[in-house]
Amino acid sequence: MAAPCTRRVAILQSNYIPWKGYFDLLNSVDDFIFYDEVQYTKNDWRNRNRIKTAHGVQWLTIPVRQERLAQKISETRVYDAGWGTRHWRTIAQNYSRATYFEHYRSQLEELYCGPNSEFLSQINQRFIRTLNAMLGIDTRLHAAADFQVTGDRTRRLVELVQAVGGTEYVSGPAARAYLEPDQFAQAGIGLTWMSYEGYPGYPQLHGPFEHQVSVLDLLLNTGPDASRFMLSFPNQPAAL
Numbered sequence: 001m002a003a004p005c006t007r008r009v010a011i012l013q014s015n016y017i018p019w020k021g022y023f024d025l026l027n028s029v030d031d032f033i034f035y036d037e038v039q040y041t042k043n044d045w046r047n048r049n050r051i052k053t054a055h056g057v058q059w060l061t062i063p064v065r066q067e068r069l070a071q072k073i074s075e076t077r078v079y080d081a082g083w084g085t086r087h088w089r090t091i092a093q094n095y096s097r098a099t100y101f102e103h104y105r106s107q108l109e110e111l112y113c114g115p116n117s118e119f120l121s122q123i124n125q126r127f128i129r130t131l132n133a134m135l136g137i138d139t140r141l142h143a144a145a146d147f148q149v150t151g152d153r154t155r156r157l158v159e160l161v162q163a164v165g166g167t168e169y170v171s172g173p174a175a176r177a178y179l180e181p182d183q184f185a186q187a188g189i190g191l192t193w194m195s196y197e198g199y200p201g202y203p204q205l206h207g208p209f210e211h212q213v214s215v216l217d218l219l220l221n222t223g224p225d226a227s228r229f230m231l232s233f234p235n236q237p238a239a240l
Contacts, residue, residue, distance in 0.1 A: 010169070012035055016124055034143050076119065125143075167188075171194065172193075
């Protein structure tokens with residue numbers, strides 16, 4: 001009798017132009033669920049990320065309104081429609097000399113300067129879908145809003161995994177502080193932890209090497225070879 005197939009699932013809030021680790025987790029599973037039905041948190045990765053510039057690492061922040069404490073990420077609105085043009089101008093100024101800037105220029109410019117939603121969650125998900133295509137990631141994407149879940153924090157995750165037919169939940173390491181592994185075990189779902197250790201360096205502009213920046217930095221500097229500098233793809237080069 002053939003062994004049952006494993007169907008791996010990850011669940012995370014959508015982030016703005018996330019770092020490469022986010023995409024490694026996404027690429028490590030069969031199904032990925034955007035968990036934007038939870039509280040929006042200020043000064044987090046939901047609406048901002050970092051790029052490298054000639055003057056050091058710089059934040060790019062989407063201006064949003066937090067109208068109440070319990071506001072969900074999916075309910076969070078952008079209040080300045082000009083943010084995309086400004087962000088694109090900053091990226092173009094600082095990455096125009098990157099090896100693959102021209103390779104991705106038209107696609108990224110359309111992403112930033114074309115029509116965008118007023119909702120942060122929809123913007124983030126649109127960017128992530130485009131970046132997935134650039135990286136060659138074909139994981140199935142879902143939104144938590146499409147499923148009915150109840151219970152405490154861990155129970156809701158268990159039910160989301162079950163909703164897409166998952167048999168294993170892959171979690172980021174920060175969730176060790178609050179997840180209850182017994183609930184996954186009782187539901188017959190395996191639980192594994194993603195590790196972000198061992199990233200190789202890659203050719204990078206503007207001073208000392210920095211891993212904690214948007215995946216745009218990796219793409220614009222390494223282009224089609226970007227996956228070779230990530231953990232979830234084979235054929236990594238030696239660290240620079």
